[in-house]
Amino acid sequence: MSKVVEISPTTRHEGHSKLVLKVNDAGIIETGNWCSITPVRGVEKLAVGKTPEQVPKIASRVCGICPVAHNLAGTEAMEASIKCEIPKDAKMLRHIVQLGNRCHSIALHDILILPDFYIPGTETKINPFTAEEPVRTVAKRIQRLREISQTICQIAGGEAIHPSNTRIGGMYRNCSELAKTKMYDLAKEGLVLAHAQSEFMIAVIRNYHKRDFVDVGGMKVPMVKELGYHNQGYLATHAFYGSSSQEECPSWDINRFKEVRPWDWYMGEMEVSLEEPRYPIGGTTKIGTKVNPQMEACTGIPMYDGQPVEVGPRARLAVYKGYDEKGTQGQNIAREMEYQDCFYEMIDCIDALNPNGKVVADYIPDGDGSLGWASNEAPRGTDVHIARVKDWKVQYFSMLVPTTWNFATCSAALKGAPWQLAEVIMRGYDPCVSCATHMIVIDEDNRLVAQKLIE
């Protein structure tokens, strides 16, 4: 008889989500639902009536981890609507910022997934914060890679977190010859480190998936060969950057996209009937708790040609490079394989950048109300922004963020896996669920008692 188990909140990724799993007597998932419980609310409404300059800045604030992708996709959706072509050097600077952001994100994802894996040849799980070798060297390399990537983002984008150099029609400033040289040196250093890092990661990922059993909170869980397999398709709009033209990117056609409500897709009300206190970080939800993914899921389900699709590094490699490794293993390896490619591409972009070239379009139209879209290949997948601008005012704005694409696809990929490994499958998607704000709360006695997460 099926039992219901809930893992909430899921950990080691950005944002707030949960897993509701219907499992059989052997603990194998029959139906899995991964749903966001923090939606992006109201950004579309907030954008209407603002200037095209303001909206990408607003869009970049919905998420704490991919402000770069949202900023670039937002800016380019506006440019697509007003039909403004930006100079080549502005494009290069944007490519550099975007690649810098991706290189940082891969390193960050490595830290988040490392605790699932073992040091090859041992039964020791990896603690990325330990001072012991060989992990210490890896942690230092990850930190250096993050530092390099963020420094490059800062030079090309103006600020490391929220790029302030982007504007409608190009970039505010080009960089100096000296800054270009510095970015070049950093990218070359990053390339060597990325090579070593991806080799290490691919070794530990393969080691993990070759095991017969893996440990989860002291439980011995059988590893399945098809962990994370699904039969949904892939969607990618560029090997590295993105596009805003269907001629340039025939793989994304807005007319083939449609969104359905979560209640058509997720399970209805159920009661938790399986509880495991040993499950890491506080155990699973208590028996008897009512769950209702249909009502709790906050995102719509995007469909492409009537089906949910996977976006992200594996989709990019599958679409553009013929990559065919499947499952969670294939997904994590694809991300590592992108690492060096990103640095090679970054070096090419820096090479092509002319610091004396102009970075703002000569003419920036006010917009005639045409529909424009732009996709940006964020680290975790295709981020599509759609906009309509008329007389320098935004009339319509919509964001289709990467993890929204992956919710339904990942839910399908959970089937057949031991429920204890559901989070491992989910982390393979490097999810970024828009996060809540927070503030420090003090009680009436003016003593600090708790932090409240506002949800």
Next chain:
Amino acid sequence: MLYPEIVIVGCGNPLFADDGFGPAVAEEMMKLSLPDNVKVEDGGLGAPHFIFTLLDPEVTKRLIIIDIADFGAEPGSIAKFRIEDLPPGSYRDAHSWDLTEPLERIKDQIDITVIGCQQKYVSDPEMEIGLSDEVSKAIPKTVRIVLDMIGVDYGTTRQCLQEERQRGTPETCGSTEIR
């Protein structure tokens, strides 16, 4: 190095009304000409992973965080907190970092101060742009406090703070006292 000796970070989300206080102070401070060993950063929602986990204690000696806080005072009041004062979980990215706290890891090597402004209104979950008047008026005072903390005399900084001190205690900057 990405982050120098003194790092000033404005935290919060401008899409949730007063939660945008930190980034608004950071924006003001970026207009100032500050010494090379000081960096002002708009951390937005990403400070735990973009900044706090990327600080090198051998280089960075001081971290000043600007954020909103609810300590039951009049909106716009400002108070300084040390990491020890904060409840467990502050600046923990609860869903990202395996429940580790980046500030706990660095607090013994880096001098960390949180400057909290009592918010009036946080619109979450609805999005609303714009600070309340009370919180908006706290921006110049916060800038002065930060400048005083890092020893930068920007004309009127020190004099104004001395006036504040006559009214309140140095630690609370003329606002509610935190026990």
